Amino acid sequence: MKESPETQKLEKILRSTKISAFGFMGTDPRSLSEIISSDLTDIRELGITIAKIVSRMKEITAKAEPALGSSIKIDNKLDVRIDEAKGRIICPWPHPASFPIRITYVENPQTGEKIQWTDLNIHLIEEHNFFEGKGSPYRIEPKELAKIIF
Amino acid sequence: MIITLIISVLIVSAIGAALAFVLVLSEKKFNDYGQCKININEEKELIVTGGKNLLSALGEEKIFIPSACGGRGTCGLCKLKVLEGGGSVLPTEEPFLDKAEIASNMRLSCQVKVRNDLKIFIPPELFAIREYNCKCVEITDLTYDIKQFRFELVDPSNINFIPGQFMQFLTPVYDTNTEETYRAYSISSDPADKNHIELIIRLVPNGICTTYCFKYLKIGDPVRLNGPYGLFRLTDTDAPIVFIAGGSGMAPIKCMLHHMKNTNNKRKATYYFGANKLKDLCCVDLMHQFEKELANFRFVPSVAATEPGETWAGVKGLVTNAINDDLQDASNSEAYLCGSPGMIDAVIKLLRQKGIDEKNIFYDKFE
Amino acid sequence: MNPEQSFNVQIWQAFIVFFSAIFTQNILLIYFLGLCSFVGVSKQLKTAVGLGMAVIFVMTSTCAINWFVYHYVLVPLHLEFYRFIIFIIIIAAFVQFIEMVIDRYSPVLYHNLGIFLPLITVNCAILGAVLFMVIREYTFIVSVGFGLGSGIGWFLAIMAMAGIRERLANDRIPRGLQGPGITLVIAGLMALAFIGFTGVLQQ
Numbered sequence: 001m002k003e004s005p006e007t008q009k010l011e012k013i014l015r016s017t018k019i020s021a022f023g024f025m026g027t028d029p030r031s032l033s034e035i036i037s038s039d040l041t042d043i044r045e046l047g048i049t050i051a052k053i054v055s056r057m058k059e060i061t062a063k064a065e066p067a068l069g070s071s072i073k074i075d076n077k078l079d080v081r082i083d084e085a086k087g088r089i090i091c092p093w094p095h096p097a098s099f100p101i102r103i104t105y106v107e108n109p110q111t112g113e114k115i116q117w118t119d120l121n122i123h124l125i126e127e128h129n130f131f132e133g134k135g136s137p138y139r140i141e142p143k144e145l146a147k148i149i150f
Numbered sequence: 151m152i153i154t155l156i157i158s159v160l161i162v163s164a165i166g167a168a169l170a171f172v173l174v175l176s177e178k179k180f181n182d183y184g185q186c187k188i189n190i191n192e193e194k195e196l197i198v199t200g201g202k203n204l205l206s207a208l209g210e211e212k213i214f215i216p217s218a219c220g221g222r223g224t225c226g227l228c229k230l231k232v233l234e235g236g237g238s239v240l241p242t243e244e245p246f247l248d249k250a251e252i253a254s255n256m257r258l259s260c261q262v263k264v265r266n267d268l269k270i271f272i273p274p275e276l277f278a279i280r281e282y283n284c285k286c287v288e289i290t291d292l293t294y295d296i297k298q299f300r301f302e303l304v305d306p307s308n309i310n311f312i313p314g315q316f317m318q319f320l321t322p323v324y325d326t327n328t329e330e331t332y333r334a335y336s337i338s339s340d341p342a343d344k345n346h347i348e349l350i351i352r353l354v355p356n357g358i359c360t361t362y363c364f365k366y367l368k369i370g371d372p373v374r375l376n377g378p379y380g381l382f383r384l385t386d387t388d389a390p391i392v393f394i395a396g397g398s399g400m401a402p403i404k405c406m407l408h409h410m411k412n413t414n415n416k417r418k419a420t421y422y423f424g425a426n427k428l429k430d431l432c433c434v435d436l437m438h439q440f441e442k443e444l445a446n447f448r449f450v451p452s453v454a455a456t457e458p459g460e461t462w463a464g465v466k467g468l469v470t471n472a473i474n475d476d477l478q479d480a481s482n483s484e485a486y487l488c489g490s491p492g493m494i495d496a497v498i499k500l501l502r503q504k505g506i507d508e509k510n511i512f513y514d515k516f517e
Numbered sequence: 518m519n520p521e522q523s524f525n526v527q528i529w530q531a532f533i534v535f536f537s538a539i540f541t542q543n544i545l546l547i548y549f550l551g552l553c554s555f556v557g558v559s560k561q562l563k564t565a566v567g568l569g570m571a572v573i574f575v576m577t578s579t580c581a582i583n584w585f586v587y588h589y590v591l592v593p594l595h596l597e598f599y600r601f602i603i604f605i606i607i608i609a610a611f612v613q614f615i616e617m618v619i620d621r622y623s624p625v626l627y628h629n630l631g632i633f634l635p636l637i638t639v640n641c642a643i644l645g646a647v648l649f650m651v652i653r654e655y656t657f658i659v660s661v662g663f664g665l666g667s668g669i670g671w672f673l674a675i676m677a678m679a680g681i682r683e684r685l686a687n688d689r690i691p692r693g694l695q696g697p698g699i700t701l702v703i704a705g706l707m708a709l710a711f712i713g714f715t716g717v718l719q720q
Binding site: 013138 | 225329331333354357358360396398424426491
């Protein structure tokens, strides 16, 4: 099916390195809609919803906020640390949304599993169901994410 | 039969050619906007070739308007007033402008096409912005992930800036990065040294610009900076000062301290520096030097957590704890904050409890 | 029949053709023309309206232009059999021309409409409407009425579809039917509904 000019423009921005180093698509050859629908299928198979994932991610980040960048243990099982850098990053979709460059690092010390997300990741998942393309440094695998945070 | 065929082919070709001709002619006519005059603040007049967007037309004339998305209409930073000749607001701009801005002729300069003479208004501080061709002359490790970069200004060779302002650093094309990008960093150097600029930069994992600065930038390399930007600055009052900044947030504070030393400023000042680990502390010797040279300056570093085997004799805990224990009678003080939004929000809350009026809290949120 | 009377008759006929093109002879739901962009661009009401407006405009104007080209160029030269090629290049050239004019004189309209114009150059509904106009031997006034009516009919159909799809976005749809699948099912149901108009108007 033909993509509309707007979608084409969006994909071009997502693949460029203008907003984020390496771009949002990484080395993923699939189209944006393919990436989104394959991740949504994964999530459906896990029996959870985008809303649940997003609210849990927000909850974890909020619980780590008072530590001001130090590591903190939450829910007696996860080590969480927030790192903030100078600047803001904008959402590549054509609407006004920008986020602090803030990375939440989550580790489960018992299993050694680690995952990280940025505030922009949360927005991309919540609003656009976009977990980024494979090969992007900020790609989140829905299955790995669900395993660690739930 | 053959004649009919030839004639019909000729006629169809003729119709096609005629249409193509009309299109080429009309493209020439409709896309030629001629030379357009841009009047800026009634002070300066530029003559540019019409047809491109206002942001790039101004950029070619070395007038820099902040923009983070490179003219794609997604960041909403390149706002300026188009007083005459801008036409009506486009649907692509609407999400970024509120009613008051639309009423005052505010536009996104990357979406306004120069099609006729324009009259625009650019705030004077933006108008003073220049591009500086520099040379990297010194790179100092401040901590394991923070470096200080010193640049010598080549063209123009002098800069005037207000302590607290920041510069934009042009990251060139390198390795996987295929496009030039600007990133903002606060100036940390002594404002009296007009031939040099120092920036304190912390490595952001996978950051476009910081990766370049840490891995690719070498002494002697040419660098392009533009600026200065920003409204974060010291007031002219005599109120006691509370500085709060950690990590690379130290840059504008260091710059202000240099300036206070140069002007022999006797204001009472206390600088709370919050580090998460001992290895995050930086510039401690320089700060102790300032304590000796400035009449009323005190440096209070705090460390949140020590690794096994490390000893720390200073204040332990988060920077908020340090302020809470150390800061007495702050009601007539002014506070200057630089750092992450999380830290700033937490500190503002605390400072208000301590009785500082919110209008006396100034901050440079990492934005 | 004096010319004035024939003019009135033509207006009346154009009026009937206009309404029948919207309802009983809807180019999209009865003839299933222009289905590609109908399925592709009906996810959001806003974009659907933009495309629909562009179709109305282009369909009306190309019907008018091609009527003249057909009757004053192709018929006298006995080149009626070339009408497919000629109509297509005229539609393409016209759309390009209009795009340039809009870009120059109305930036707002260009941003609303402009991006859809190139998309519908190759829309078969446009060519279909022009060919119907020739086959049915409409006069000029009736042709314009037909073009306008067909455009509005297409616009109505895609708008209705976009509205339905926006409502469906939050519903659970069997996996195999998601996207174009369910859209075609809906289009079929809408077509059945439009067939209900048959007989309301006599052509």
